[in-house]
Amino acid sequence: MTESRTNLAWGALLDLPATGAKHERLTRALRAAVRSGRLPTGSALPPSRVLAADLGCSRWVVTQAYAQLVAEGYLDARVGSATRVRWSPDAEPMQPDAGRPPTSPTRFDLTPGLPDLRAFPRSRWGEALRDQTRRVPFTDLGFPVPGGHSDLRRALADHLHRCRGVVADTDDVVVSTGVTDGAARMFRALRAEGIARVAVEDPGWTRLHHVAREAGLSVVPVPVDEHGLRVEELDRDPSVRAVLSTPAHQFPTGVTLTAGRRAALVEWARRVDGVVLEDDYDSEFRYDHRPLSAVQGMCPQRVVLLGSVSKTLSPALGIGWVVAPPRWCQVLRTSGTARSGPPVLDQLAFARLLRTGGYERHLRSVRRRYRARRAALLAALRRRLPACRVTGTAAGLHLVAHLGADVDAADVVTAAAARGLRLVDLRTYQVDRREPANYLVLGYGNLADGAIDDAVAVLAAAVADQSARDRPEVVSDRLST
Known part of the structure; x- marks a missing residue:
């Protein structure tokens, strides 16, 4: 043909x-x-x-x-x-x-979204699962209780209070199968309460935007700058009474919501009788100092915290949680079914890891690994792509690379795929795509340490072959720091 x-x-x-x-x-x-x-x-x-x-x-x-x-x-x-x-x-x-x-046929994968699956604590998890299998009462071997087993909810409330500054007791925690499941339940609950519009960060995790639309909500994009969500923009639409945000480590820009904007976000929620959905995205991994506390601790009555083990252990476990005010908890529990939660034995195994300190030991171990891997990736980028500028906080499992005004990120994604390297363009996560994008979101969570330099070498070759042509040289300053 x-x-x-x-x-x-x-x-x-x-x-x-x-x-x-x-x-x-x-x-x-x-x-x-x-x-x-x-x-x-x-x-x-x-x-x-x-x-x-x-x-x-x-x-x-x-x-x-x-x-x-x-x-x-x-x-x-x-x-x-x-x-x-x-x-x-x-x-x-x-x-x-x-x-x-x-x-x-991918040789290297620099897309974000996965932790280091090689680091999954097989022995600790297997031991916890065997122990709970021996000890579990036969009455717990039926269908999972909607909202989660009380042992896990109690262990989560204690862990989140100690490590994230969350204010909650056992009854404030609802176990879900992940952040997507928890957000979907909250979106449906908001719609039932008559809230029809939810503000979302732009750029942001578009999967949750789709979930909001499926629940019948209209999505209102709000821009993000170097200080995080531009909270003042929420007042532009008086019908917005809910906002989805990632204050600890914004995805994908990697910035942290500043103290002033945290306070402004809480004040906005109180003033409009609204609710903040706080996605605690990879908050456990901070490399310049200790992780920041959750916004939920500033206003437990107005902030709903969403979390999971997808970035800390494995998404295959399907364990997440929602910490919500009492007015939402009953709705969140009944919005699931007896079959919609994680298996009881997995819930009990995770509860054991939380109680015995095994989970926190695992976090300390992988935190050191990710810190070293991020440093190695930055060194490789400086060596092979000296014109590349990296933005975002020293945290999490990804970083944002600005390729320069004369490089089209979409072209680089295509050229890299032909060489066996998977990449993702920042525009994938944008609602408003009017601005040209010269940014890549590089995930290093599941990248083998020995593959970093080779992966960046392939990236550099793709960039060298793909300079933007026939395009005005316009640079977005949305991510400038």
């Missing part, structure tokens, strides 16, 4: 789903076209600028979709050549789950 034939047939080949973010919809449509054989192996896809013009979307949408499909093995992107289909529907028998993408 010649490239001209591909372009002529493009309108008939693509069937974009009606829901989802634009780049996700385009990715699904292209994947389906490849798997069905409508885009044959070896056929050339249009240049990203051409397809973006045809679809009436930004070029970023197309480059993100191409990069994802290159990483999944459906497309092949080579410097100086067209992006072509590499996967054939005849390469494997069609199975009931044939829509699942093949194993990624």
Whole structure:
């Protein structure tokens, strides 16, 4: 198939789903076209600028979709050549789950979101699980109690009080399967109370934005600067009485909400009779000094704290929590079902780790590991990409890299994917994408220490090949520090 034939047939080949973010919809449509054989192996896809013009979307949408499909093995992107289909529907028998993408050929993964899975405390967890299996009363072997086992809720209340300055007792803690589950319950509770609009940080964790919309809420983006959420912007919309924020370590910018804005956020919630949803995102990992206390401790009546073990132990455990005022707790418990919480034995095993100090010993161990890994990544960036500027607090499992005014981050993502390196552009997490983005969000939590320099070498090669062309040299100062 010649490239001209591909372009002529493009309108008939693509069937974009009606829901989802634009780049996700385009990715699904292209994947389906490849798997069905409508885009044959070896056929050339249009240049990203051409397809973006045809679809009436930004070029970023197309480059993100191409990069994802290159990483999944459906497309092949080579410097100086067209992006072509590499996967054939005849390469494997069609199975009931044939829509699942093949194993990624990724060599290095610098996307954020995962802790070091190699560091999972297998022995401690296994010991705790065996101990609780021997000791658990048979009455606890039925369906999980909605809201969580009292042993875990009690242990969490004590741990969060000591380590995060949270003001709560056992009855104020609701066990969930993670932050997403806890946020979804809160969003539904807010909607039932007549609150129809929730403010969110922009950029922010877009998955929770989708969850808010699924609960029937309208999402109102509020910008973030070097001091965190711009709290004064909340007053621009009087109908907003709820806000989702990550004060300890904002995702993805990596900044910390300043003391003045923390106080302003609490004052705003009191003044409008509102509620703050505090996502305690990777708050346990601070490398310049001790972790800051939670905003919840400043106003337990107005702040709902969301947390989980996804960034400290493993997302596979599916254990999270919500610390909420009494007015919300009963609603949060009944909004789940007997089958919606973590397994009872896992709850009891985690409670044992909290009681015996095993969890805090694990945190101290991985905190040292992440501090050293972050330092090694910064050193590699200084050596191989001296023009790159890193912003954000010395904390967490990711950092933000500003590539420079003449580098298009979306192009770098695509070029890196062709070399076996997974990256993510900051614009992935933006609601307002009018500004050009020259930023990458680099996650190092699950990156092997020995792979840091090689991964940055691949990144440097991708940056060298992808200087932005035909674009005005505009630099966003949203992340400047």
